[in-house]
Amino acid sequence: MPGEYDGLLLSNQLCFPLYACSKEIVRRYKPMLDELDLTYTQYITMMVMWEKETVNVKELGERLFLDSGTLTPLLKKLETKGYISRERSEEDERNLIVRITRKGMALRDWAKSVPVKMASCVSLSADDAATLKRILDSLLRQFSAGE
Secondary structure, three states: OOOOOHHHOHHHOOHHHHHHHHHHHHHHHHHHHHHHOOOHHHHHHHHHHHHHOEEEHHHHHHHHOOOHHHHHHHHHHHHHOOOEEEEEOOOOOOOEEEEEOHHHHHHHHHHOOHHHHHHHHOOOOHHHHHHHHHHHHHHHHHHHHHO
């Protein structure tokens, strides 16, 4: 018979293995990202910038699940490093536009080995990785829709 406190057992939590895995993955990224002089959050921001080249801050925050309080100092740091520029939209000055610079685009050549190196840190079959990504993407969509 299940106990009334079984819901509080760490071993019964879905959130804990997600949290612990996330911490471990970011820890494994760190030495590679240190070579690029990027934090993990800066790295994922640059991934969006390499893909989009120009994006408004609101869209960037939504894509990365980051609020403006986190995103603003992060973008200032990337701008200081010369990887991005920020400017107000000419159409609507309330919108802040982020553009990748040549230096930021050049960083992509250095970063392209990171996903390959990370894949060797995690022994997960391609099928399991695809399934896990599909499930996590589904959860993120649900969280976004529920806000």
